[in-house]
Amino acid sequence: MRPALTMITLGVADLPRARAFYSETLGWRPVLDLPEVVFYDLAGFRLALFGEDALAADIGLPAARAATGFRGVTLAHNLNSRAAVDALFSELAAKGVHIVKPPQAADWGGYSGYVADPDGHLWELAYNPAWRIDEASGRVAEDRPL
Amino acid sequence: MRPALTMITLGVADLPRARAFYSETLGWRPVLDLPEVVFYDLAGFRLALFGEDALAADIGLPAARAATGFRGVTLAHNLNSRAAVDALFSELAAKGVHIVKPPQAADWGGYSGYVADPDGHLWELAYNPAWRIDEASGRVAEDRPL
Numbered sequence: 001m002r003p004a005l006t007m008i009t010l011g012v013a014d015l016p017r018a019r020a021f022y023s024e025t026l027g028w029r030p031v032l033d034l035p036e037v038v039f040y041d042l043a044g045f046r047l048a049l050f051g052e053d054a055l056a057a058d059i060g061l062p063a064a065r066a067a068t069g070f071r072g073v074t075l076a077h078n079l080n081s082r083a084a085v086d087a088l089f090s091e092l093a094a095k096g097v098h099i100v101k102p103p104q105a106a107d108w109g110g111y112s113g114y115v116a117d118p119d120g121h122l123w124e125l126a127y128n129p130a131w132r133i134d135e136a137s138g139r140v141a142e143d144r145p146l
Numbered sequence: 147m148r149p150a151l152t153m154i155t156l157g158v159a160d161l162p163r164a165r166a167f168y169s170e171t172l173g174w175r176p177v178l179d180l181p182e183v184v185f186y187d188l189a190g191f192r193l194a195l196f197g198e199d200a201l202a203a204d205i206g207l208p209a210a211r212a213a214t215g216f217r218g219v220t221l222a223h224n225l226n227s228r229a230a231v232d233a234l235f236s237e238l239a240a241k242g243v244h245i246v247k248p249p250q251a252a253d254w255g256g257y258s259g260y261v262a263d264p265d266g267h268l269w270e271l272a273y274n275p276a277w278r279i280d281e282a283s284g285r286v287a288e289d290r291p292l
Contacts, residue, residue: 001234003174004223004284005188006277008154009270011218028149031289042151044189044285052218059260059268060247061216070207071217072157072198073267077150088147101206114205121219122205124155131152138150139190143177 006045008075011052012119018049021117025095043137052119069120076124078133078140082111085127089113092125152191154221157198158265164195167263171241189283198265215266222270224279224286228257231273235259238271 012018019038022028031046032039038049056062079085085103092115093099100122103113112126132142158164165184168174177192178185184195202208225231231249238261239245246268249259258272278288 001172001174001223001238002284003172003186003188003193005154005191005193005221006224006272006279006284006286007222007270008151009220009222011216011220026147026149028147040149041286041289042149043191044280044283044287045151046222046286047149047151055218055220056216058252059216059220070157070202070205071219072201072265073217073219074155074157074201074205075151076153076155076192077147078152092147106204119218124153126152133150133152134190137190138148138152140152140187140192141190143187 007039007048008045009048009050009055010117010119010121011055012049013052014118015049015051017118021097022047022049025092025097043139071120071122074114074122074124076112076126077138078126078128078131080127080133080135082127085111085113085125088125089115153185153194154191155194155196155201156263156265156267157201158195159198160264161195161197163264167243168193168195171238171243189285217266217268220260220268220270222258222272223284224272224274224277226273226279226281228273231257231259231271234271235261 028040030038031041040047089103098116100114100116106112110128112124115123131140134141174186176184177187186193235249244262246260246262252258256274258270261269277286280287
């Protein structure tokens with residue numbers, strides 16, 4: 001199995017609420033927007049929003065967990081400077097996004113904090129001095145030793 | 147905030163066990179392999195394995211959820227045919243990977259099933275006739291209406 005991920009699906013309790021967060025608050029344009037699922041293109045792979053109960057049913061699990069609390073998974077959105085991280089936190093806070101942890105210096109040499117989407121999916125917004133992020137795609141363009 | 151994801155972090159209960167799954171069972175080569183964290187490169191973004199309790203502590207949450215059960219998040223690895231999905235399931239089953247749902251035709255026109263890593267993180271292995279997957283990167287190269 002080659003190291004590749006095509007899509008990440010976030011189970012959500014309320015799809016209109018989740019769609020509003022990603023499409024309006026964050027301003028992402030869906031590549032597919034249906035009543036039961038929404039897809040966004042993240043530089044060649046997909047982020048999907050799908051009902052958490054329907055997702056559990058598709059897998060064949062008896063019931064979904066509650067949509068709150070720690071899921072043991074985080075998504076990171078990296079930027080190229082501390083100032084860019086601060087600016088993004090300010091922008092999202094002004095839009096009413098839940099700030100879980102304000103940005104701060106991390107013991108690994110970077111700078112990061114966390115926000116949550118309406119279902120408690122956690123996004124780390126971070127600057128890692130070891131990584132240069134391609135501004136167009138958001139992918140890691142360079143990974144250098146610290 | 148531009149639509150971009152730099153890294154996905156999977157919280158794990160036992161890092162050596164998780165590393166063995168990704169590095170040995172799946173055969174992925176880490177780009178960084180430390181006692182407390184392992185990073186893999188997935189076509190320009192990173193998959194990280196990190197202790198679930200340490201991840202919760204970094205976020206500032208009081209305790210991690212149990213590492214089993216449905217987390218409300220799935221990761222998909224797409225292939226370009228049903229036969230390729232069947233072959234990958236056979237390969238992983240022979241390696242002792244937990245098959246959560248054997249591949250089957252899906253009502254959306256594709257073909258998919260699920261496997262789990264040792265911490266219950268779910269991977270959907272799928273063929274979606276609407277998508278052509280770039281064989282080298284694993285990214286969606288073409289997204290055509292069904």
